[in-house]
Amino acid sequence: MTVDLAPRPAPTQGCADTPVLKERGQREVFCGLTGIIWLHRKIQDAFFLIVGSRTCAHLMQSAAGVMIFAEPRFGTAVMEERDLAGLADANEELDRVVARLLERRPDIRQLFLVGSCPSEVIKLDLAKAASRLNRQYFPQVQVLNYSGSGIETTFTQGEDACLAAIVPTLPAETADAPKSLMVVGSLPDVVEDQFARLFADLGIGPVSFFPARRSTDVPAVGPNTHFLLAQPFLSETGRLLEDRAARRVPAPFPFGAEGTTAWLKAAADLFGVSGDRFDRVTDAPHRRARKAVQHYRDRLAGKRVFFFPDSQLEVPLARFLNREVGMRLAEVGSPYLHRQHLAEELAWLPEGTRLSEGQHVDRQLDRCREDQPDLVVCGLGLANPLEVEGLTTKWSIELVFTPVHGYEQAGDLAELFARPVLRKQRLEV
Numbered sequence: 001m002t003v004d005l006a007p008r009p010a011p012t013q014g015c016a017d018t019p020v021l022k023e024r025g026q027r028e029v030f031c032g033l034t035g036i037i038w039l040h041r042k043i044q045d046a047f048f049l050i051v052g053s054r055t056c057a058h059l060m061q062s063a064a065g066v067m068i069f070a071e072p073r074f075g076t077a078v079m080e081e082r083d084l085a086g087l088a089d090a091n092e093e094l095d096r097v098v099a100r101l102l103e104r105r106p107d108i109r110q111l112f113l114v115g116s117c118p119s120e121v122i123k124l125d126l127a128k129a130a131s132r133l134n135r136q137y138f139p140q141v142q143v144l145n146y147s148g149s150g151i152e153t154t155f156t157q158g159e160d161a162c163l164a165a166i167v168p169t170l171p172a173e174t175a176d177a178p179k180s181l182m183v184v185g186s187l188p189d190v191v192e193d194q195f196a197r198l199f200a201d202l203g204i205g206p207v208s209f210f211p212a213r214r215s216t217d218v219p220a221v222g223p224n225t226h227f228l229l230a231q232p233f234l235s236e237t238g239r240l241l242e243d244r245a246a247r248r249v250p251a252p253f254p255f256g257a258e259g260t261t262a263w264l265k266a267a268a269d270l271f272g273v274s275g276d277r278f279d280r281v282t283d284a285p286h287r288r289a290r291k292a293v294q295h296y297r298d299r300l301a302g303k304r305v306f307f308f309p310d311s312q313l314e315v316p317l318a319r320f321l322n323r324e325v326g327m328r329l330a331e332v333g334s335p336y337l338h339r340q341h342l343a344e345e346l347a348w349l350p351e352g353t354r355l356s357e358g359q360h361v362d363r364q365l366d367r368c369r370e371d372q373p374d375l376v377v378c379g380l381g382l383a384n385p386l387e388v389e390g391l392t393t394k395w396s397i398e399l400v401f402t403p404v405h406g407y408e409q410a411g412d413l414a415e416l417f418a419r420p421v422l423r424k425q426r427l428e429v
């Protein structure tokens, strides 16, 4: 069987030097607490204790609606008016809540105190609280803290802040440690297993995944650690790993057939894997992925997509949609553009693509209305109003809740974008 490979644009500098429209204004994004939804599934012996208000508790319950089971692994220590008014000692209350929780749940090995807008507004020092509680409970339980507050952040920064809190606690490599690969960024277990098999077939190792499924399986870090980012929103985590002498492997992100191959190739080159072996291992899954994407390319090629800044996945996804699915890019907006981490991705975007960083929602809405794209990728808050205006939307948050990395998920990733477009076409018939 032959696979119709999409024509590739001639190599150019792409958008490496394209000026970026910097936007500062009103923002429409979820807060970093949202990351707990996928992080608590990943780190299976951790508990995320949000120190927040009833609003935070409601957000988590509606976002994670289906996950109200017997022993949940996240919860909210709700600050009442007395706490907010400074009438109660919030630290004492927090110590009491933690003691009760750890007594009831001996399975918890890692406890995150997660800050919120209210805890930041009353300046509750969760770093101090975590170190006090850590002295009390470590080594049975490691207590860490990070902020999931929505003040000046976007929802994927919650994962960055969480992993950044763990990095200083990773053990140091021994002096004779071999060269190792650390894949950084939370991946669904099924995707992690697929990548682990590919690395093993390529003869690359030792390989660790960070975060690990169990908090006690953390990888060591040092000058022989080379880390490969699996997510584009981990700027602080990357910086802290580099502070610990680990080296980043420059690569695009593993979305789609092409992105996944280039991501694996970056690791393969570092470990001296021969071209023959690389092709032998990757050819079949690469072709499978292209074939799965082709099915949607037939429906989406030529259509125009507009990205509002939300998940920080926008640049790699725009590259995938343009190069593998054949879509045209009206605008690619991202909350933050990390030029170094995104260098390979930006070089793959067509020259002249309109890039924007940050948000000024009114101006972006104006541009979107003027463009009248076939598909708008945006946050939940903008989707309904835009649908009412006749535009077709895709919620960007779905892209972090669904397994989309790697070869076997390439077709599913294309389908996520095709579904709303095809539904609209059916409705119009």
Ligand code: SF4
Residues within 6 Å of the ligand: 031, 032, 033, 052, 053, 055, 056, 057, 059, 115, 116, 117, 118, 148, 149, 150, 151
């Ligand atoms: S952390 Fe802030 S933005 Fe997030 S739910 Fe709580 S109050 Fe709202």
